[in-house]
Amino acid sequence: MDPPRPQCGPRGRPPRSGREHPLNADPLVQLRLLDVQVLDSRLDQLAHRRRTVPQAAEVERLHTERRELETATVAAETEASDLAREQRKADADVEQVRSRKARDEKRLQSGQVGSPKELESLQHEIESLTKRQSDLEDVELEIMERLESATARHAELQARRSALDTTIAETEQARDQAYSEIDAEAEQARKERADAAGGITAELLAAYEKSRTQRGGVGAAPLRQRRCEGCRMELDASYLAKIAAAPPEQVMRCEECGRILIRTLDANA
Numbered sequence: 001m002d003p004p005r006p007q008c009g010p011r012g013r014p015p016r017s018g019r020e021h022p023l024n025a026d027p028l029v030q031l032r033l034l035d036v037q038v039l040d041s042r043l044d045q046l047a048h049r050r051r052t053v054p055q056a057a058e059v060e061r062l063h064t065e066r067r068e069l070e071t072a073t074v075a076a077e078t079e080a081s082d083l084a085r086e087q088r089k090a091d092a093d094v095e096q097v098r099s100r101k102a103r104d105e106k107r108l109q110s111g112q113v114g115s116p117k118e119l120e121s122l123q124h125e126i127e128s129l130t131k132r133q134s135d136l137e138d139v140e141l142e143i144m145e146r147l148e149s150a151t152a153r154h155a156e157l158q159a160r161r162s163a164l165d166t167t168i169a170e171t172e173q174a175r176d177q178a179y180s181e182i183d184a185e186a187e188q189a190r191k192e193r194a195d196a197a198g199g200i201t202a203e204l205l206a207a208y209e210k211s212r213t214q215r216g217g218v219g220a221a222p223l224r225q226r227r228c229e230g231c232r233m234e235l236d237a238s239y240l241a242k243i244a245a246a247p248p249e250q251v252m253r254c255e256e257c258g259r260i261l262i263r264t265l266d267a268n269a
Helices: 027-051 054-110 116-197 202-214 237-245
Strands: 220-224 260-263
Touching (some): 027 116, 027 260, 054 116, 202 220
Parallel strands (some): 220 260
């Protein structure tokens, strides 16, 4: 045998299970819940603003750019250092060949060479050294040009990094100023919220807090022109009659969304 189906509530929806037991509160106290709700919504908006401060996202982007620039700067510095070491070696190679060639030329010019064969060998060596020196000087020049380019690149990256550090500091200052302004607004709203909630009974406030947690930050809403301002739904005529017949101190809930419903002067207008 199939289990019995739950009876449907208003507009064909199943009735909410675990309804809170009826609450009673002075109508003026109930109205104060709307002030609390306004301030809670304001605090939620401020918290969202703080999480999405544009300068905070910009600071993160700038720090990412800074890390990439730092990596490029280190790479350029390493390249320049390696090329400087290559240049020193190239300079030493050129100087070694130049010195050896100078010694051979001095020996040739001194006339101290013995046999014609020895003279021919010395002249051939000088020619080889001359070509070797030219080749090494070409290598040396190429390294010098690369080193000049790498050094300029490193200097450019250092300048960009310095400028970026200044931009980061300015953006962080703007972010912190935005945080400070939001925090000041939130502190004032919290004080006003505490004052507004001061005269509300603990039981009613707890019911409101529970409703607010379960329903997207809005726990209480006014009833205006037969409409719940929390869910923006117009209430059923029979339920409106039930609300109208209820004592003013009875805390009502919206049949659509379950939020605490605060009756106002234009509730049935």
